[in-house]
Amino acid sequence: MGNIARRQFDAVVVGAGGSGLRAALQLAEANLKVAVLSKVFPTRSHTVAAQGGVSASLGNEEPDNWHWHMYDTVKGSDYLGDQDAIEFMCRKACDAVVELEHYGMPFDRLDNGKIYQRPFGGHTSNYGERAIKRACAAADRTGHAMLHTLYQRNVRAHTQFFVEWMALDLIRNQAGDVLGVVALEMETGEVMILQAKATLLATGGAGRIYSASTNAFINTGDGLGMAARAGIPLEDMEFWQFHPTGVAGAGVLITEGVRGEGGFLLNKNGERFMERYAPTVKDLASRDVVARAMATEIKEGRGAGKDGEYILLKLDHLGGDVIDKRLPGIREIAKKFANVDPATDPIPVVPTCHYQMGGVPTNVAGQAVMPDGKGGEKIIKGLYAAGECACVSVHGANRLGTNSLLDLLVFGKSAGEQVVKDISADVKSLPDLPADAADKTMARLARLDSATSGERVNDVGAEMRRTMQAHCGVFRFPDSMAEGVKKMLAVAERAKSTFITDKSKVFNTARVEALELDNLIEVALSTMISANARQESRGAHDRSDFPNRDDVNWMKHTLWYKEGNRLEYKPVQLKPMTVESFEPKPRVY
Amino acid sequence: MSSVSDDRSRDRIFWHCRRGLLELDLLLQRFVARHLDALDDGQTAVFVELLEYDDNDLFDMVMKRAEPVNERLSPVLALLRDV
Ligand SMILES: Cc1cc2nc3c(=O)[nH]c(=O)nc-3n(C[C@H](O)[C@H](O)[C@H](O)COP(=O)(O)OP(=O)(O)OC[C@H]3O[C@@H](n4cnc5c(N)ncnc54)[C@H](O)[C@@H]3O)c2cc1C
Numbered sequence: 001m002g003n004i005a006r007r008q009f010d011a012v013v014v015g016a017g018g019s020g021l022r023a024a025l026q027l028a029e030a031n032l033k034v035a036v037l038s039k040v041f042p043t044r045s046h047t048v049a050a051q052g053g054v055s056a057s058l059g060n061e062e063p064d065n066w067h068w069h070m071y072d073t074v075k076g077s078d079y080l081g082d083q084d085a086i087e088f089m090c091r092k093a094c095d096a097v098v099e100l101e102h103y104g105m106p107f108d109r110l111d112n113g114k115i116y117q118r119p120f121g122g123h124t125s126n127y128g129e130r131a132i133k134r135a136c137a138a139a140d141r142t143g144h145a146m147l148h149t150l151y152q153r154n155v156r157a158h159t160q161f162f163v164e165w166m167a168l169d170l171i172r173n174q175a176g177d178v179l180g181v182v183a184l185e186m187e188t189g190e191v192m193i194l195q196a197k198a199t200l201l202a203t204g205g206a207g208r209i210y211s212a213s214t215n216a217f218i219n220t221g222d223g224l225g226m227a228a229r230a231g232i233p234l235e236d237m238e239f240w241q242f243h244p245t246g247v248a249g250a251g252v253l254i255t256e257g258v259r260g261e262g263g264f265l266l267n268k269n270g271e272r273f274m275e276r277y278a279p280t281v282k283d284l285a286s287r288d289v290v291a292r293a294m295a296t297e298i299k300e301g302r303g304a305g306k307d308g309e310y311i312l313l314k315l316d317h318l319g320g321d322v323i324d325k326r327l328p329g330i331r332e333i334a335k336k337f338a339n340v341d342p343a344t345d346p347i348p349v350v351p352t353c354h355y356q357m358g359g360v361p362t363n364v365a366g367q368a369v370m371p372d373g374k375g376g377e378k379i380i381k382g383l384y385a386a387g388e389c390a391c392v393s394v395h396g397a398n399r400l401g402t403n404s405l406l407d408l409l410v411f412g413k414s415a416g417e418q419v420v421k422d423i424s425a426d427v428k429s430l431p432d433l434p435a436d437a438a439d440k441t442m443a444r445l446a447r448l449d450s451a452t453s454g455e456r457v458n459d460v461g462a463e464m465r466r467t468m469q470a471h472c473g474v475f476r477f478p479d480s481m482a483e484g485v486k487k488m489l490a491v492a493e494r495a496k497s498t499f500i501t502d503k504s505k506v507f508n509t510a511r512v513e514a515l516e517l518d519n520l521i522e523v524a525l526s527t528m529i530s531a532n533a534r535q536e537s538r539g540a541h542d543r544s545d546f547p548n549r550d551d552v553n554w555m556k557h558t559l560w561y562k563e564g565n566r567l568e569y570k571p572v573q574l575k576p577m578t579v580e581s582f583e584p585k586p587r588v589y
Numbered sequence: 590m591s592s593v594s595d596d597r598s599r600d601r602i603f604w605h606c607r608r609g610l611l612e613l614d615l616l617l618q619r620f621v622a623r624h625l626d627a628l629d630d631g632q633t634a635v636f637v638e639l640l641e642y643d644d645n646d647l648f649d650m651v652m653k654r655a656e657p658v659n660e661r662l663s664p665v666l667a668l669l670r671d672v
Contacts (some may be wrong), residue, residue, distance in 0.1 A: 039607070040607055040608070040609070043609075043643060043644075044607075044608055044609045044643075044644055045609050046609050047609070048609035048610060048643075048644045048645065049609055049610050049611070049644075141645055144643070144644070144645050148643075164604065186604060187601075213611075214611060215611060216607075216608055216609055216610060216611045216614050217607055217608075217611070217614045218607050218608075218609075250611075250615055251611055252611060252612055252615070329652070329654075332652055332653070333612075333652075336612075336616070336652075337612070337615065504600070506597050506600055506601075507597065507600035507601045507603065507604050508600065509600065509603045509604050512604070
């Protein structure tokens with residue numbers, strides 16, 4: 001690593017979304033020397049897109065308690081969530097939200113000054129009795145407000161930001177300890193080693209593996225790619241939450257309110273097909289039922305469009321005035337992103353990837369963990385993860401709305417606290433770096449810089465997204481998945497010989513995209529292979545050939561290793577920290 | 590002042606079109622493909638200034654839910670509203 005510049009920190013946090021900022025704050029306030037890396041300016045992280053709110057059983061509107069919240073989360077996870085972690089999160093929720101309030105987060109308020117709360121799907125009172133108001137929000141800008149609040153607080157605590165820096169790889173030594181990252185400064189194109197006693201991944205989700213995705217372009221699963229390349233398994237990658245109505249070809253969400261106001265779905269024959277799948281509630285069936293019906297129509301050749309690739313969302317019968325009044329903004333969104341005016345024409349929509357439940361396996365203290373080879377689990381020294389890139393696992397097979405922002409706050413903080421403990425307890429000085437610390441990364445970059453022909457990044461990316469959408473989407477068919485595995489293995493081969501024509505150093509977006517593709521490929525492969533192996537339907541993993549949940553054989557977490565695409569499994573933690581287990585029951589609402 | 594003829598600032602602009610909101614990613618990508626080459630230095634500077642806005646504020650302006658505080662931004666914003 002001779003001429004590669006090196007800088008030393010107590011801790012390096014990769015990612016400046018809600019989870020990275022919350023963790024960094026904990027570290028900076030403990031007076032540690034912290035570097036936070038982000039591909040984009042911190043307040044442009046994807047957390048900014050979250051509108052709905054953050055859950056906590058504050059009980060400001062009606063009686064509530066953490067145990068009800070825990071029940072909802074366990075049930076929502078379709079019993080794949082670890083109950084100790086879920087208890088931990090739900091118990092800490094109120095403090096996490098109140099703390100944010102004290103930091104200055106502009107929550108909406110009730111007349112009595114307390115935080116206003118609204119209902120959200122899956123959150124109930126008294127163990128499923130009826131919907132409850134548990135979501136705390138700042139208008140429709142909850143994520144935005146959260147990011148700004150945490151960013152300001154970090155500035156005050158002297159967190160050092162490395163903005164427009166892209167972490168490329170983890171550095172691990174022979175013992176398997178993580179010693180920092182190799183990173184690229186986009187402005188100069190220079191590569192640097194950031195050496196640290198603790199490295200915390202907070203790189204968010206990887207929704208860009210699908211052609212239909214609500215995720216911003218930066219959501220390329222870099223932390224997952226880095227972990228996979230370093231020999232660390234990825235947990236439960238077959239579980240992705242889909243939203244039924246994203247604009248075809250764009251991904252932009254069309255609110256469920258459209259169907260609430262009387263809009264309905266049509267196939268290419270103009271048939272209102274939801275009548276067949278859900279005769280009573282029709283288009284108002286739950287998200288997964290609607291999305292599965294749409295996928296079936298498309299798979300069976302009844303999709304609209306040139307290639308039969310989408311479904312039509314019709315609302316013109318409501319009339320322009322009603323649409324403007326009850327669904328403000330929808331016409332503008334449809335015009336901009338679908339090129340149709342819904343007052344006259346239907347909106348083309350498809351089930352659209354929204355949230356990643358899997359990730360880097362961690363415990364409740366944010367420490368990355370992996371099997372020790374002797375039937376137990378070991379902590380990977382020096383590595384931590386939090387937020388959407390981590391799998392604690394509180395969301396199990398299916399995340400409840402508003403539980404993700406809560407996850408960022410609770411586990412961002414607990415990971416930060418653990419780092420503070422670990423650093424002061426047993427790592428006084430920085431361990432030596434192995435001589436080959438940056439070799440693999442430099443070889444990857446050198447190949448990209450020298451290749452003059454090969455595969456185009458865009459072509460390989462498009463093929464990956466198409467493959468994942470068609471073969472491992474919201475509803476999974478056996479023949480199609482087996483073919484998907486073959487196709488993804490082929491796409492991954494192609495990705496090894498990508499090339500870029502722009503070899504410049506400064507802000508070379510083409511190079512960044514090529515490196516992002518490497519990460520997306522790991523995520524897509526892990527998803528495809530984990531999904532093909534799981535012979536049941538649970539939460540967001542929905543198979544036509546195994547329509548039921550199989551608790552006898554499959555109540556376990558998947559672990560995918562890059563090497564040899566190997567799978568292992570580990571048990572679900574059914575035992576909470578202090579209370580009784582919630583025994584598995586059918587998940588009906 | 591930046592200029593698109595200056596490759597470096599052009600590349601920087603490309604990257605600054607990567608946002609936290611997918612909606613902006615899509616619109617800015619279209620804008621860059623259609624208009625960036627034809628902007629003069631002054632317009633380019635305004636575009637760079639618009640990119641400095643927070644995602645939700647910029648998106649509100651593009652969707653005409655909000656007006657820019659400074660009229661200077663209006664002509665380039667008008668192009669962006671139209672893509
Ligand atoms: C449209 C939409 C609405 C949502 N609404 C809600 C809601 O109402 N409530 C809720 O609870 N959840 C919601 N979610 C989910 C929630 O917003 C996300 O799960 C959460 O914000 C993820 O936060 P994060 O901190 O893990 O990652 P992000 O906010 O995605 O941040 C990732 C960070 O990592 C950085 N990064 C990534 N790779 C690298 C790299 N290689 N080098 C350096 N930096 C890197 C990025 O620059 C960024 O700073 C929504 C999601 C979407 C898509």
